[in-house]
Amino acid sequence: MSDTxxxxxxxxxxxxxxxxxxxxxxxxNFSIKEGEFVSIIGSSGCGKTTLLRLIAGLDKxxxxxxxLHGKKITEPDPQRGYVFQQGSLFEWLTVENNxxxxxxxxxxxxENRHKVSEYISLIGLNGFEKAYPHQISGGMAQRVAIARxxxxxxxxxxxxxPMGALDSFTRADIQDKLLEIRKMNHATMILxxxxxxxxxxxxDRIVIMTPRPGKISEVVDVNIPHPRHxxxxxxxxxxxxxxxRFHLAAAQPQxxxxx
Amino acid sequence: MSEAEKTKDxxxxxxxxxxxxxxxxxxTISGFAAAITANLLIPQVSExxxxxxxxxxxxxxTMNNAYTWVLDTLIVLxxxxxxxxxxxxxxxxxxxxxxxxxxxxGIALALWDFLGTKIQVLPQPFFxxxxxxxxxxxxxxxYIIQNTLYSLRLFSVGFLLGIIVGVGTGILIGWFPKVYYxxxxxxxxxxxxPAVAWMPFALTLFPTPFSAAAFLIVICxxxxxxxxxxxxxxxxxxxxxxxxxxxxxxxxxxxxxxxIPHAMPQIFTGIETANAFSFTTLxxxxxxxxxxGLGYYINAAKVWSAYYKVFAAIVxxxxxxxxxxxxxxxxxxxxxxxxxxLLK
Numbered sequence: 001m002s003d004t005x006x007x008x009x010x011x012x013x014x015x016x017x018x019x020x021x022x023x024x025x026x027x028x029n030f031s032i033k034e035g036e037f038v039s040i041i042g043s044s045g046c047g048k049t050t051l052l053r054l055i056a057g058l059d060k061x062x063x064x065x066x067x068l069h070g071k072k073i074t075e076p077d078p079q080r081g082y083v084f085q086q087g088s089l090f091e092w093l094t095v096e097n098n099x100x101x102x103x104x105x106x107x108x109x110x111e112n113r114h115k116v117s118e119y120i121s122l123i124g125l126n127g128f129e130k131a132y133p134h135q136i137s138g139g140m141a142q143r144v145a146i147a148r149x150x151x152x153x154x155x156x157x158x159x160x161x162p163m164g165a166l167d168s169f170t171r172a173d174i175q176d177k178l179l180e181i182r183k184m185n186h187a188t189m190i191l192x193x194x195x196x197x198x199x200x201x202x203x204d205r206i207v208i209m210t211p212r213p214g215k216i217s218e219v220v221d222v223n224i225p226h227p228r229h230x231x232x233x234x235x236x237x238x239x240x241x242x243x244x245r246f247h248l249a250a251a252q253p254q255x256x257x258x259x
Numbered sequence: 260m261s262e263a264e265k266t267k268d269x270x271x272x273x274x275x276x277x278x279x280x281x282x283x284x285x286x287t288i289s290g291f292a293a294a295i296t297a298n299l300l301i302p303q304v305s306e307x308x309x310x311x312x313x314x315x316x317x318x319x320x321t322m323n324n325a326y327t328w329v330l331d332t333l334i335v336l337x338x339x340x341x342x343x344x345x346x347x348x349x350x351x352x353x354x355x356x357x358x359x360x361x362x363x364x365g366i367a368l369a370l371w372d373f374l375g376t377k378i379q380v381l382p383q384p385f386f387x388x389x390x391x392x393x394x395x396x397x398x399x400x401x402y403i404i405q406n407t408l409y410s411l412r413l414f415s416v417g418f419l420l421g422i423i424v425g426v427g428t429g430i431l432i433g434w435f436p437k438v439y440y441x442x443x444x445x446x447x448x449x450x451x452x453p454a455v456a457w458m459p460f461a462l463t464l465f466p467t468p469f470s471a472a473a474f475l476i477v478i479c480x481x482x483x484x485x486x487x488x489x490x491x492x493x494x495x496x497x498x499x500x501x502x503x504x505x506x507x508x509x510x511x512x513x514x515x516x517x518x519i520p521h522a523m524p525q526i527f528t529g530i531e532t533a534n535a536f537s538f539t540t541l542x543x544x545x546x547x548x549x550x551x552g553l554g555y556y557i558n559a560a561k562v563w564s565a566y567y568k569v570f571a572a573i574v575x576x577x578x579x580x581x582x583x584x585x586x587x588x589x590x591x592x593x594x595x596x597x598x599x600x601l602l603k
Contacts, residue, residue, distance in 0.1 A: 076501070077507070088501075090502075
C-alpha cells in the first residue's frame with residue numbers, strides 16, 4: 001500500500017502573460033503513495049489546477065518531470081482518469097454512451113460493454129441511461145463524468161473541482177460516492193478543491209499551495225479514521241487547526257517582486 | 260416529461276366539444292364544397308374558353324371535371340385528417356387552428372375559377388383559371404412527370420455531391436490551420452459568386468449539359484456547407500478534446516467523435532441554406548441550357564405563350580421543393596435529436 005505511485009520532481013511552469021512572466025508553479029516536489037487520497041487546496045491562482053493538468057499530461061512544464069511508476073508522463077493516458085469541473089460531457093451522447101466513450105475511444109467496447117451498466121448502477125443513475133446531458137441535473141452530470149473516467153480502470157483519478165459548481169447537499173452526496181468507490185477499487189485519487197471541509201472529509205493528506213509563485217507551502221496529514229462525521233469533534237478540531245494553518249499560510253509575507 | 264403530457268392529453272374530451280369539432284370539419288371542407296358548387300352551377304360566360312375532352316381509358320373528362328376531382332380529393336383528404344384528429348386533443352387543436360385558412364383556400368379557388376375561367380376577366384393568357392392549370396396535366400402529364408424526374412435527378416446528384424464535398428473540405432479547413440490559411444480565402448471569394456455565373460464555363464468544361472448543371476449545384480451547395488462545417492469544427496471547446504484525450508481518444512476519435520458531432524448543428528444549418536440556394540441554381544441552370552427539367556419546361560411553354568403550363572410547372576416545384584425541404588428537416592431532427600428540449 002505504501003509504494004510510491006507518483007513522483008513530482010522540480011516542476012516549474014511559467015506562462016507569458018502579455019509582457020510579464022507569470023510563475024504558475026515553482027519548484028514543486030511531491031510524491032504520492034498508492035491508494036492515497038490527496039487533496040490540493042489553495043486560493044485561486046495558486047497553480048493547483050495547472051499541477052493537476054501536468055499530472056494528466058494535458059500541459060507541459062518548462063523543467064522537472066512527473067513520474068508514474070518511474071515512467072515520465074508526456075501525454076494524456078486513460079491510466080490517469082480526469083474529472084473536469086463542468087461541461088465536459090459530450091452533449092450529443094446519451095448518459096450510457098458518455099460512460100462508454102472511453103471504451104469506444106480505445107476500441108475495447110465490444111468485449112467490455114457489460115461494464116457500462118455496472119457503472120451506471122454504481123453512480124445510481126439507473127433509468128437515465130438514454131437521457132442526454134442537458135436533461136439531467138448538474139450533480140448527475142458530474143457523477144456521469146466520474147463514471148466515464150472510472151470505466152477505464154485508471155490507476156489514478158484526477159479530480160479538478162468536480163463538485164465546485166454544485167449545491168452543498170449534492171456535493172456531500174458525491175463526496176460519499178467517491179469514498180465508496182475508493183473503498184471498492186482502492187484507486188489513488190488527487191482532488192483539487194478550494195473547499196477545506198471537502199478536503200478534510202475525503203483526504204489522507206492535504207497539500208496547501210500559495211500563489212505568486214505557485215508553490216507548496218505545507219502538507220498536512222489527516223489522521224481521522226473513516227467513516228468521518230462532518231460534525232464530529234475530531235473533525236471539527238482538525239478543521240480548526242487547518243483553518244489556523246491556512247490562515248497563517250496566507251498571512252506569510254508576500255515575496256517581493258524583484259523582476 | 261412525456262408522462263405528464265400523456266395524462267394531460269388523455270383527459271376525456273367533453274361531449275359538447277365533440278359536436279363543435281365535427282362542425283369544424285364541416286366548416287373546413289365547406290370552402291372546397293363551395294368551389295365545386297360554383298364550378299357546377301355558374302354557367303360558362305366567356306366564350307373564349309374551349310372545353311376539350313380528354314380520355315382516360317373509359318372516362319371522358321374536361322378540365323372542369325378534373326378540377327372538381329381535385330377538389331373532391333381535397334375534401335376527402337381534410338375529412339380523413341379531421342377524423343384522425345378527432346381522437347387526440349393536441350391534433351384537434353392543430354386542425355381547429357388551420358380550419359379558417361383551409362376554408363379561405365376553398366373560397367379563393369371559387370373566386371379564381373369565376374374570374375379566371377367562367378367570365379375570364381383576368382388578362383389572358385397570363386392568368387389562367389385553376390381548371391386551366393390542371394388542363395396542362397391532362398394534356399401532357401407524362402411529359403411533366405418526365406421533366407420533374409429530370410429535375411429531381413439533377414438536384415439529387417448535385418446536392419448530395421455538394422454536401423459530401425462541402426463537409427469534407429469543411430472538416431479539413433476546420434481541423435488543419437494550414438488548410439484554413441490557404442483554402443478559406445478562396446472559399447470566401449468564390450463563395451459569394453452566384454453559381455450560375457459559371458454556366459458558360461461549366462458548359463465548355465463538362466461533357467454533358469447534365470454534368471455541367473450538376474457541377475453548378477455542387478458549387479452552390481459546397482460553399483455554405485463547407486464554411487459552416489469549418490466554423491462548427493473550429494468552435495469545438497478545448498475541454499471536449501481534453502476530456503476525450505484523457506479517456507484514451509487519439510486524433511481520429513477527436514475528429515469523428517468529438518469535432519464532427521459538435522459541428523453537426525452548424526453542418527445542418529449549412530445544408531438548409533444550401534438547399535434553398537440549390538433550388539434557385541437548379542431552375543436557372545435548366546432555363547439556360549438543359550434538355551429537360553422543370554426550368555426547361557417553363558422556358559419551352561413560355562415560347563408558346565402557354566402560361567397555364569408555366570403555372571403547372573410552378574405548382575409542381577412548390578410541391579417538390581416543399582417535400583425536399585421537409586425531408587431535410589426530418590433528417591435534421593433525427594440526427595440532432597440530442598438537442599430536443601435544449602433549444603426553443
